[in-house]
Amino acid sequence: MLRDGGTAHLRPIRPDDAERLVAFYDRVSDQSKYFRFFTPYPRLSERDVHRFTHVDYDDRVALIALIGEEMIGVVRYDRLPPTKEGERSKTAEVAFLVRDDHQGRGLGSVLLEHIAAAARERGIQRFVAEVLPANRRMIAVFEDAGYRQQREFEDGVVHLEFDLEPTETSVAVMRAREHRAEARSIERLLTPRSVAVIGASRSPHTIGQTLLRNLVQAGFTGRLYAVHPQADEILGVPAYRSVRDIPDPVDLAVIAVPAEAVEQVVAECAAKGVHGLVVVSSGFAETGPEGRRRQVRLVELARANGMRVVGPNSFGIANTDPAVALNATLSPIMPNRGRAGFFSQSGALGIAILAETVRRGLGLSTWVSAGNRADVSGNDLLQYWEDDAATDVVLLYLESIGNPRKFMRLARRVSRRKPVVAVKSGRHTQGVPIGHAAQPVSIPDPAVDDLFRQAGIIRVATIDELFDTAQLLAYQPLPRGDRVAIVGNSDSLGLLAKDACVSAGLRPRDPVDLGPTSTADDFRPALAKLLADPEVDAVITVFIPPLTSPNEEVARALAELAADADKPVLTTFLAYEGLPAQLRRLDAGGVPARGSVPSYPAPENAVRALAHAVRYVQWRDRPAGRLPELAGIAEDRARGLVRNLLAAHPGGVELDQERKEELLACYGIKLWPVVPVRDVESAVAAARELGYPVVLKATAEGMRHRSDLGFVQLDLADEDELRRAYATLEQLLGGDVSAARPVVQRMAAPGVATVIGTVEDPAFGPIVSFGVGGVATELLGDRAYRILPLTDVDAAELIRSVKAAPLLFGHRGAEPVDVAALEEVVLRISRLADDLPEVAELELDPVLVARHGCAVLGARIRLSPPPARVLDEGPRALRSPR
Known part of the structure; x- marks a missing residue:
């Protein structure tokens, strides 16, 4: 992944790359050639080409970077002669060259990382490089890599030498670059300036027309194109026979053609220079071996030509930013603008999830449905949302995790800044959906709970619980602790809320019951007093249909006091679910903003969401820890x-x-140490060797550690006690002790x-x-x-x-x-x-x-x-x- 979000393919150079190398060199500027060879070097000789393309992959290694079939960069090392006869040198000279039109994309740092790894595998411990002072970009690549290095200037040349052992700094640099590149690749997908729907149809109720219609109705602010074999326009959008015929650049292609036609479409997108693909088409790995091969070819072709892929079998992507207004999904329901980013691996749940956000009034910043998750995954979205100013809460619906260790690392880092709430399916099956290139999980589900908790992820059981938690985290302050006050006009609901708090590990006060005839004038001072109390960390209000007071007045009192509170306020306001209109605080654009009060149909739902928030804060406030040095x-x-x-x-x-x-x-x-014994005399001999007191115990399956059944005899102080213990063991086993596999061990x-x-x-x-x-x-x-x-x-x-x-x-x-x-x-x-x-x-x-x-x-x-x-x-x- 390159700095600008594009991709390139790295591989070892081969002898058949000779023509590709010559073509590459012809497109490098004279200045870059001079920087590489310290002299004018307009072309490569046949001898040069042979030497550069024929390496032994040990003392001499070269890697090349390609986009499509074009070579855009090369890095190589040559092992230096040994300083002592008979020894193998552990030092190599390194140099790289990047085509001028691809400089500034971070390719040099990627090439250096990979050639350094290849060198370490071959016993090389340090690199040296000779660089002209004017070649600032190459010097910066070496200096910014984070390795321990030495630098000297002599005879007009900068001499750099650095160890290849990864350091804390070099790993941090690598991961920071990874973060920027992967975040940028998602940004390019979600903020396109132009979109082409390939497979757009003139027939209603087809996938192609649905996608195009949803883009039009959402008011996409960029240029929109349709690709259709005959039409000149569809739904008022200009149509072209091929994406290559579109006269302007295309950033994003949404593909809805039969699976067998997708590969050709991707090749056309590559030729057009498209940045990213959303493949809605099904018929890939979810259908069997041939579909999986088709899916692999799709991703490899896209990546080799600089494109990322969402899908295949995706429900689409959306960005609610008014400056973009992208609804490239199969849902006619465009989510409202909000502060939560949502990643889903399930296309089937797509319409239901988006409809639920609208019903609750819970807005989203961006939405991505990954489908088969062949390329873009939850890890990529975590990289993007970590720094996205429009996203305060990350929501995940996961069916599989392709790289769990990376996922845990990223989630742990993101959770330090923003809550991550996840539903992980397979709670009892631990299977992987057909079509996902991921390993099944063999550990028990409680272990998955623990691992998510270790990374600061709030794991919830259902989509409803995810939304319950999200509407609190997105619109209310985080609680400072677990002390909860309860106030309302129903004694029974207040007691239910208190019971739920105790069950959830929170510390509730006795509920403040204002009575069934209470009015807004009763709620306002009671709630204000609790919000001002430094011994209260969160407030839950319960409000059932009153006998006298109008609902609107109570709602106004709740909304006004919660708007500027520095602690969360939750409510069961008339059993509404979501952000009721009466309790919303709107920003200048009319969108629910921070301070809006989330409502729940029952006190237990509110308490459960609050408990998740409390545990998250406790995790975030703990020290990050360190990897200790162990002697x-x-x-x-x-x-x-x-x-x-x-x-x-x-x-x-x-x-x-x-x-x-x-x-x-x-x-x-x-x-x-333990000493196996076969009879009482060997047991006595073992005890003499180990020293008293000892333990006599059976080690056979079903008998180990069962002192309650007599199979472990502890604290035997002398030979007499040992002999009696052995006799007891014989009696328990009917005289044949061998099946118990007895051992003697010193008493701890x-x-x-x-x-x-x-x-x-x-x-x-x-x-x-x-x-x-x-x-x-x-x-x-x-x-x-x-x-x-x-x-x-x-x-x-x-x-x-x-x-x-x-x-x-x-x-x-x-x-x-x-x-x-x-x-x-x-x-x-x-x-x-x-x-x-x-x-x-x-x-x-x-x-x-x-x-x-x-x-x-x-x-x-x-x-x-x-x-x-x-x-x-x-x-x-x-x-x-x-």
Whole structure:
């Protein structure tokens, strides 16, 4: 993705690129050639062309950038000779050249990122570059990359040298550029100066005419064109046989032709120089293998020619800004202007969602329906809405997540500035809709809840709940805390509101009941007093049809007082839903503005929305956390151990005790040794070796950790106690102990048993989980989850978020345990899981947390061939449509 929102295709140079290289060089200015070679160099010789196109992809690597079939840039490195004989140099000289008409698009920085990654993979640790002082653009590319560098000036040339190891600065620079480019690509889609509807029809009730009619009726402010094989005009809009015949530039093409014709249309759009595509046509990946191949070709062709794609199978896009007035959707209902951006993966819900926004009076800034989400995704919209001044709240309807790690990173960043509210379907199925190029989610849905919460996303269960929450966040101030006041003319509704607050974890006051005959003169001072009270963070008003007072007077009092309040006001005003006209505060354009009072059909709905807002503020106010430096990590040794084990067991292997101890030790975790025993005498011998007191326990499935059934005998102080414990185990098992797989282990200090685990999810990547040990915890599913990498704050919250967490902090007068030591184990396990995708499953059970320190008494680790992780690191690249 380039700085201006366009795209380019990067790949290694090939010998058959000779003619393409010559044509590229012919279109480079003499000045750019001079900057590259430090001398006039009008053309490339045959020898030059052969040398530049024939590289070994090791000591010499070259990457080229293309738009369509035209080469627009090239970068290369050449490994320098070694300083010592017999050694391989770790330094290379780098240089790049960008066609003049594509300079200033950020192509140089993208080329540098990718050539640096290729060099690191080949053992090169630093680049050197020679640049003429007048070549300020190239110097800026190197200096702005964020790498540690040295700069010297000698003999009229600037000598730059920089390490290739990514730094915090270089990663930040890369992500800032990614953010600007992806945001700009969406801006180009949503603010076109001209739109062509390809497949526009003269027949009513067709998709093509519906799209064109909706654009016309919305009053699109740009130039509008229709593409039809015979018509000269449709609905008063000029029509042309092909998009290439349109005499003016076309920014956005809305495509509504049969699926088999889309590829040809996209090729014509590429030739025309169209910036973006909205493909409403169906018949792609949702129809099967051939449709998926058609979808891949669509996206690859569009991207190779600088275009982004919304869809296919999209419901369309909309922008309510009066300066644009874009309704390129299948809905005749244009949403009102508002402060919420909405991204939906469901076309089927499109009309219902847009109609609901109008019914509630909840305006939208922009709307995008992604359909099959083959290219433009929720991640792109998060990049755009983060800085969009017209959007205060982000609303998402998600059916799948293509790159969950990137989604979580972006959502966490956006949520620091704006609330993100999401409905994620598949709560019980965790499937991926047909047509979506995304991995299924294997983790339980409570884990998805935890991961969204970790990123600050407000996850809601239904579209109605999403709108309930949005109308509060978009029009009212955020609450400072969880202290709620309730006032109204119904004692029963007030009590319902209080009960709902308690259930939602809020702290309500006793309701103020003004009585069924109360008037606006009663509401006004009561509400004003609560809004002025520093001990109140939010106010809920309940108002049922009165016996005496006109509704309008009470509504006016509520609206006037809420308009300038610095705390949220919610109401159940006559059971209206949305922003009733009587409670709206309008801006100069007649659009509901901040200060409008949201209304709910029942107090429970209002409380639920308020609770979401309170939890969001609590998340936003917490420290962001940091990735801690952990001493004693031997990552290379761990990788070697895992590599060797999988070489011996290609299909995967569950580690034995010795290998578990070795792998965990690489991450500074001591696994307490256990000694398998076959009879009482071997048990006694093991105890002598380990030292008393010891534990005798069964490790077979169904018997592990079951001290309540006698399969774990604790704190055996001497040989006599051990022999009696062994006899008890024999009695429980009818004399045959071997099936129980008994072991002896040294007794740890008393404490709280906990369980730490990781699993490699195909969609989210490595996930860490935590719970307090025990059968009751397992039955209740009291586990908490987080996505990696884990900050110190994440680790602390993970441990504290389970319901049984009070057991760690001195519940009922018990001694508090060393939670800090437990947090360190969690962080070390998280680092292991992040480093080693081959670790398919890991569980430490139990981790016994004592007053000082903790002991890892048991572990299970399974390795398997590493899955293809959807990464969120390395040089910038668009997600593959395949």
